[in-house]
Amino acid sequence: MQSRRLTLGIETSCDETSVAVVEDGRRVLSNVIHSQVDLHRGFGGVVPELAARDHLERLPHLLDLALEGAGAKPADLDLIAVTRGPGLAGCLLVGVGVGEGLAAAWSRPLTGVNHLWGHIYAAMLTRPDLEPPLLGLVVSGAHSDLVRMPEHGRFEVIGRTRDDAAGEAFDKAARMLGLGYPGGPALDRLARTGDARRQPLPQPSLKGLEYSFSGLKTALLYRLRDLGESVSPQDKADLAAAFERSVVESLLEKLDAALSDSPYPEVVVSGGVAANTLLRKRAAEVVGNRARLTMPPLELCTDNAAMIASAGYYAARVLGRQASTVDPSLGW
Numbered sequence: 001m002q003s004r005r006l007t008l009g010i011e012t013s014c015d016e017t018s019v020a021v022v023e024d025g026r027r028v029l030s031n032v033i034h035s036q037v038d039l040h041r042g043f044g045g046v047v048p049e050l051a052a053r054d055h056l057e058r059l060p061h062l063l064d065l066a067l068e069g070a071g072a073k074p075a076d077l078d079l080i081a082v083t084r085g086p087g088l089a090g091c092l093l094v095g096v097g098v099g100e101g102l103a104a105a106w107s108r109p110l111t112g113v114n115h116l117w118g119h120i121y122a123a124m125l126t127r128p129d130l131e132p133p134l135l136g137l138v139v140s141g142a143h144s145d146l147v148r149m150p151e152h153g154r155f156e157v158i159g160r161t162r163d164d165a166a167g168e169a170f171d172k173a174a175r176m177l178g179l180g181y182p183g184g185p186a187l188d189r190l191a192r193t194g195d196a197r198r199q200p201l202p203q204p205s206l207k208g209l210e211y212s213f214s215g216l217k218t219a220l221l222y223r224l225r226d227l228g229e230s231v232s233p234q235d236k237a238d239l240a241a242a243f244e245r246s247v248v249e250s251l252l253e254k255l256d257a258a259l260s261d262s263p264y265p266e267v268v269v270s271g272g273v274a275a276n277t278l279l280r281k282r283a284a285e286v287v288g289n290r291a292r293l294t295m296p297p298l299e300l301c302t303d304n305a306a307m308i309a310s311a312g313y314y315a316a317r318v319l320g321r322q323a324s325t326v327d328p329s330l331g332w
Ligand code: KG4
Pocket: 014, 139, 140, 141, 142, 143, 166, 167, 168, 170, 171, 182, 183, 184, 185, 188, 271, 272, 273, 274, 275, 276, 277, 301, 302, 303
């Protein structure tokens, strides 16, 4: 029997510090995540310098917890996989610096990982039998990307946003509605108590597979301005529901079009916004029986190191180990 291959994953691209141990790129042995929401809440958004410093302070302890949780020692690790981008420069530097330090101290190989690939590989952790080819929709704080994945380690972007990412749009709408940070989950909760039909907002519609959410954002701003002082808590809930519906239907309209253009056996919807209640429900309806849909569980949708370990394992296997140079604007 072949021995198990363990990958240590490190993720520090934004406001989650995470360390994980994954077996054979598929089985999560440990996935320790520290969210910095409490640190940034008072500022209404992520403060990059504070985020980077906090990653540095917390990594050593999280590393101990991840190894302990997996019952693994440094000598058991076959690979160290660290996010090299996209993300906040200072935050990425902390993760890569620690990864390089550990690789040198423990004489273990290191590979840099594309965070976006990680969001797709979160689905591989969810379903151990899942293999490309697949159609992916990655919706996060900075991306709304439709991608084709013909095989491991290869991605082709077929659609993206012209302006705001879906998560960014949710965060900004949440701020307008006075919901604070983190906006997406708060808007999701409020939307559950609202009715989109009472405060309908336009659904963005661009030709092709492109997204745009800036017009929708402006529509919300004007509606709130018109309502002025008279805006009631119920109005806000209805607006949250309407905004959520417009974003979700727009995301799925393009997914539907891509699926109609060419058949895919598998569809993956992931990234932080894939934690959204309505998106999870509607994605299943829209995909229907045309393909098998995988949406990772919530803890694998938002940023985590297990998905980085999985992506790093496969990328190293099919492409060789990747450079760990930090690239804040790394694309697919
Ligand atoms: O993937 P992620 O954790 O970090 C990035 O790589 O950006 O995604 C974070 C984004 C944020 O914009 C957050 O507001 C959004 O995902 N988000 C949600 C929900 N949970 C997280 N948006 C809508 N509904 C949610 N339940």
